[in-house]
Amino acid sequence: MIPLLSVERLVKHYAQGGAFARRGAVVKAVEDVSFTIAAGETLGLVGESGSGKTTVGRAVLRLELPTEGIVRFEGTDLATLSPAELRTLRRRMQIVFQDPFASLNPRRTVGASVAEGLEIHKMLPKREIPERVAELLEEVGLDAAYAHKYPHEFSGGQRQRIGIARALAVEPSFIVCDEPVSALDVSVQAQVLNLLLDLRDARNLSYLFIAHDVALVRQIAHRVAVMYLGTIVEIGPARTVIDAPKHPYTQALVSAVPQPDPTKGTARIVLAGDPPSPSNPPSGCPFVTRCFHPMKDSRCAAQRPSLRLVAGRDVACHYAD
Amino acid sequence: MTPLLEVANLNIFFPQASGESTVPVDDVSFTVAAGELVALVGESGCGKTLTGLALPRLLPRGAEMGARTVIRFRGTDLTSLSESELRTYRGRRIAMVFQDPMTSLNPVMRVGAQIAEAIHAHRKVSKRDARERVLALLTEVGIADPTSRIDAYPHQLSGGMRQRILIAMALAAEPDLLVADEPTTALDVTIQAQILELLDHLRATRKLAVLLITHDLGIVAGRADRVLVMYAGRIVESAKTARLFSHPAHPYTRGLFASIPRLDADTTRLTPIGGSVPRPADWPTGCRFHPRCGAAIAHCTTHRPPLEAAGPDQLAACWVTQGMTK
Amino acid sequence: MSRWMIRRIAEAVATTVVALLLLIVLLHLLPGDPLSALLGDRGADPAVRADLERCWSSHRNTWQSVTTYFGCLARGDLSYSLSKQEPVLQLIRERLGPTLLLGGLTLLIDFTIGLALGVWSALHPDTWRARLISATTIVGYTLPSFVVGMLLVWIFAIKLPWLPTGQLSEVTLPVDSGAWAVFADHIKHLILPLTAMVIATIAVPLRQQRTAAMTTAAAPWVLAARARGVRPFAVAWRHCWRPALTPIVTLLGLWVPMLVAGAVFVESVFSWPGMGSLLADATFARDVPVVVAAGFVVIVVVQIGSLLADALYHIVDPAQRST
């Protein structure tokens, strides 16, 4: 069966500075990332800032051109599409952003923002649009009358719902959720998370769910990919990976999640130092500079480990078992 | 035992031209004992940051404190002190660490000089001694290679290192109380773990009292001695940490726990609190949580619940937990 | 640093050349033939015409005219003034000094007193003094420099005849006057034009500095400094003023070109023998060779000014310095 989305050996490098800049450092944001997402499946993409997870999300939608690699949506290589064909395909793949304040045009009404996709793809006759917008607003748990208001009249959680309604308008089958709840208050996060779950079930949606919070991803994702310095270090079923991580970085990441339970005094792994700069990554294993694995040796510094199957998930570590 | 810090009836309000004023912090009272770690937990806009700023009286322009407010530090009421007297408390007795390490450091000043400033502000020391002292502080907060970092500018350091610098700066004048306002929120999880470990270590070695202001119940667990839960400008629950996590009394506290994804959860769905956090300008009457509360009764909409015992070492401001029924 | 400097200088040279190129092309795009238009009835003298044709031509195409003029420039030949009957280079040599003196002093005052007042009013926003400063700068900003100059002349030279109305020095000053007398005479002539220039230009740096200082005064690091007990003066100096200097210096480069307009009009009011009044007079006389050459020199001076501003920016901003 063809997966809904497949990403093969995705690479994204940025030149630092503008078009006329002198030859400068190259930021290696994404290095050789591959994964697939099936229809109705949610893949969680976890990593810290600078790990390249947002870049992967944008490159998958071709909002940024990959340096190398192939992104296939329903079997079609996106790179082979003309700009017009790509725009047509955009109906099928959408994005929800992190910042609920910047993700809506402050000068347009909520209704106009939600209707934008309907207009672009001429999905409905003009006079039927307001009715559809009202339905969409109600589907995400908002009052239909809000269509005439402006974004600044809403709270963060409400704005995030509006952003979701805008994405749903074009009836996509796949949505990139780029940290959709991390800017929200704790008590509101759960509301939006539940909404995304309900929509997934009702519309058989697939998500690429980008987040830095492992516990959150465990809650919503079927499978999880852990990124470090532009590469996937561990990928597999969400609970398998998070409940018993095999890559040292995943182990540290999971153990660092603050858990609201004082009785569970698990041993914390505190990594030393900062992640290296993506413009100057270490040769060999990207995690070698902070790795605490007892068997770490010169091979780790010299040779980049590739993903291999260990205990039901793929791990990029020479010594994981 | 007299507490190190005693805050009573803290009221902070912004007088408006129209005569009415918003009251982002409303009648907050608590104490911090020497060496104790008290956590002040709440969501954005609940008044927890203003409460922290009020302690060394660093409120923003336009904010005023109520006449009944008492902030007693080691027996001295800080509300009665002049600006220059306060300066001998700021940094020296009560030090602060802020949320954003990117903007809390002066970008055009070397980090060593900024730490030394905190030493010079309170002691007469020679430049050389101050530099020695700064180097020792940098070592203490875990900065590798302090001799090369002391002359760095903030932009040359990572977020985690800048937060260490801010902590070194706070420790420079040997304070008794550290007010840490969301000290790890802007940091990545693995760096957050480093900073929390550092705070634990410093507290143990220096016998430092800490008021930890945060929205994250996760970092409070297993770290704080006591927890104060704030909602809409008021303290709604206060308890020993273990008690709060095992038996949360206030519906808001319970709602918060149910909203947090946990690593050991079996279900996929969370149980959120409905509605959204109100803004200070439109805070509800009575119990301010009542519009979002599943247990609310008619009495809650009109009468403000007092903070009363709800269990051992536990206070909660809720009519329902206090035995009132429909 | 040095690599950056070389790049920046190359950029300034390129900008200057392109700017001059644009001016010359613009001249050729305008209706009419520049040479015969500017010669008018003065074109009778074949010697003058020949002198002019070295650099200006009526019968060549745009590209040839550009190369001809740039060739002249390369030889250090700025052509011949029709109205003053003098080589342009000679004129500019005489006029550059007074302009640099007036402009430089204006810049100096704007960027010392102006910045100091800006910071002061940022730190004391609700006082009557700050409001007075603010009101005065609005008046200075909105009144044209030449109006300010005229009013000054009317008050201090005509109603109260304390100061001379213009020129660089008194023609009646005895030739054998001592150095001190000559100096005092220069100062007396400088006061009114300088005052007019400062009043007309100080508002921009002052207001920008005030805005910048108000922004930094609200910065978290200022709160952090107060929280560690730093003295108010040190907070104002090290944590408000120093960081607020960076955005000001970036604006300095943009601001120098604006000074030119002030110079043209103020110098005209006071018959100050500088580049500004030279440009104004030459334009009035439609003396194109002088206007283009003087304009070119002004552009070069402005470019040098921006260059220095950028270098200064690199010095005050550590984030720039390390790249």
Next chain:
Amino acid sequence: MKSQRGWGILLLGLLVLLAVIGPWVAPDWHAMSDALTDALLPPSRAHWFGTDQLRRDVFARLAYGARVSLVVATIAVTVAAILGTMIGLAAGTAVGWIGATVQRCINVGLALPRVIVLLVVLAAVGLLSPVALGIILGGTGWPAVARLVRGEALRLREAPFVVAAHALGATPGRVVWREILPGTMPAVLVATTLGLADAILLEAGLSFIGVGVKAPIPSWGGMILEAREQLTNAPWLLIAPCLALGLATSAATLLGEALRTSLQPDTR
């Protein structure tokens, strides 16, 4: 801030009023009185602001000058706003070398002192009609607008709501037209209002040095130039045009500053 805007609108309204009906109310602006004694009269009931050395009514010239000033400045800011917005948008939204090249052009435009370009053009073509002068002023005023628009466009280009429009399948043209351009408009409006003051000042300045509006059309700058000759014996000639100029520029500045404050996003 409200009061600032109010004052700005009031003053500007007064000037427009002066420009529209002033020349109807006042005597003919170029009529010279026959009586030789009518030269350089101080203000009186018959001549509100006195008469000049050519025995013309100063109020009439002032009112007609307002027309000239406003026409020149309005044309100038309109031309500058349109050119600046187009060029700034191109620099801010075009990718790769095109955007970078347009940006270089803006930088050259900014480095060229506006007055120098104007003087070169005026030296070549001589005195101009108000409309032509306005167009030329506008043609030199665009770089400041373009710089602002480019900055706004660069900022907006990265804004999530613009990325969202791309993701919805909007064409690049639609994104620029519907999402980016409206976002730059407040900045353009502020720059245009402030630019009005600059244009009024420049026109007056050029007329003051005798290279602006074609004589004998009255212009405030030209009137100040004429007043300069009579400074010792008829100082009132100076007051009226200076006052008018000051009012015009402060009206535009007040309005611009008020707009800047009220249109700043996120302060609402």
